Every structure is written in C-alpha cells, then in structure tokens.
Amino acid sequence: MRRSETEFAAFVVARRPQLRRIAYTLCGDWHQAEDLVQTALAKLYVAWPRLHKAGAEEAYARRIIVRANIDESRRPWRRERPGVEHHDRPVAADHSEDDRSELVRALQQLPPMQRKVVVLRHWLDLSVEETSRELGISTGTVKSHTSRGLAALHVLLSAERVESRSNR
Structure with a gap:
C-alpha cells in the first residue's frame, strides 16, 4: 500500500464512528447514515492527497x-413511505452505540x-460562519435556526423529564 492509502485507511478507522454518529444525528436513520458516510469517504478518497496536505480532511468529510x-x-x-402505515416497522438496531438517548430523540x-x-x-462546535458555509445559508439564518432549535429542545x-418522572 502507498503511504497516502495507509494514512487514508488510518483516518477511516479512527474517524468513521464519529462521522456515522454525525450522519445519524442529521438524518435520523442508521442505514441512511451509513450511506452518507460511504459517500463522504468515497469522495474524500479521491481528494485525499490535496486535503491531507492542508489538514482539511475531517471538515471535508463533514x-x-x-x-x-x-x-x-x-x-x-x-418522500415516499414504504409499506402500509403501522404494519411495516423498522427493525431496531442491536448495537449498544445505536441506543437513542433523550437528546437524540429530541433532536x-x-x-x-x-x-x-x-x-x-x-x-x-462549529462557529456560526463555519456552519453557514457548511449548509450554504446566511449567518443570520444560522442564528435564527439555532435559537429556535435550542428553544424547542428545551421544551422537548x-x-x-416530566413524563419519565410521572411514569415512575
């Protein structure tokens, strides 16, 4: 293996779990998250020599x-939903890392x-400007979505917590 391929393989081994969690948090589906990570890693592999020199490989993958x-x-x-409503239920993932926390459910x-x-x-922990660039939206839109999202998370x-206390 060439040196750059070895470095890429090491990056994938080290960063894939975090990239998968990021993808899951964005889309809410582990299978789709895996597809997103695969897409990102395939594109990253092509651009690896250039990005690795600049130290921008993780930002590029995100x-x-x-x-x-x-x-x-x-x-x-x-936009289509497979199966008949309430009859086709997704199979629960059996990985401990896949357990949904309160925060992920609320997200x-x-x-x-x-x-x-x-x-x-x-x-x-990206800045407003970095988030703006990642999503292709203005900084003002980032701020308003952040404010609304955090307020909604607080309510959710x-x-x-109130519901879990009342069920005890």
Missing part, C-alpha cells in the same frame, strides 16, 4: 455528509434545518 443528506432529502423517492423531533444547525453548532427535553 461537509460531504451534510450536502449528501440535503441531496437525498430532495430526491422524490425519499429527531426538530425540523431538519434546525436539527442540522444545532448539531453542527453545538455537537461539532423538559417534557420528557
């Missing part, structure tokens, strides 16, 4: 995940753009 998720949500077949209830902005700003998480 950007591809976000953009691929946006592209997928625009495809007509993504999934946010509108898609608010979820993306909150994840990029507060999970990945407070409601879940």
Whole structure:
C-alpha cells in the first residue's frame, strides 16, 4: 500500500464512528447514515492527497455528509413511505452505540434545518460562519435556526423529564 492509502485507511478507522454518529444525528436513520458516510469517504478518497496536505480532511468529510443528506432529502423517492402505515416497522438496531438517548430523540423531533444547525453548532462546535458555509445559508439564518432549535429542545427535553418522572 502507498503511504497516502495507509494514512487514508488510518483516518477511516479512527474517524468513521464519529462521522456515522454525525450522519445519524442529521438524518435520523442508521442505514441512511451509513450511506452518507460511504459517500463522504468515497469522495474524500479521491481528494485525499490535496486535503491531507492542508489538514482539511475531517471538515471535508463533514461537509460531504451534510450536502449528501440535503441531496437525498430532495430526491422524490425519499418522500415516499414504504409499506402500509403501522404494519411495516423498522427493525431496531442491536448495537449498544445505536441506543437513542433523550437528546437524540429530541433532536429527531426538530425540523431538519434546525436539527442540522444545532448539531453542527453545538455537537461539532462549529462557529456560526463555519456552519453557514457548511449548509450554504446566511449567518443570520444560522442564528435564527439555532435559537429556535435550542428553544424547542428545551421544551422537548423538559417534557420528557416530566413524563419519565410521572411514569415512575
């Protein structure tokens, strides 16, 4: 193996779990998250020599995940729901890392753009400007989506805590 391929393989081994969690948080589906990560890694492999020299490989992978998720949500077949309502239920993932926390459940209830902005700003700790560039929206839009998303998360998480206490 060439040196750049070895470095790419090491990057994939080290960063794939985090990239998968980021993708899941954006789209809410583990299978789709895996597809997004695969797309990002394939594109990253092509651009690896240039990006690795600049140290921008992780930012590039995140950007591809976000953009691929946006592209997928625009495809007509993504708007269709398979099966008969209430009869086809997804199989639960049996990986401990796939367990949904209160926060992830609450994030999934946010509108898609608010979820993306909150994840990029507060999970990945990107600045307003970096988030703006990643999503292709203005900084003002990032700020308003962040504000609305955090307010909605506060309400959702407070409601879940009250509900879990009353069920005890």
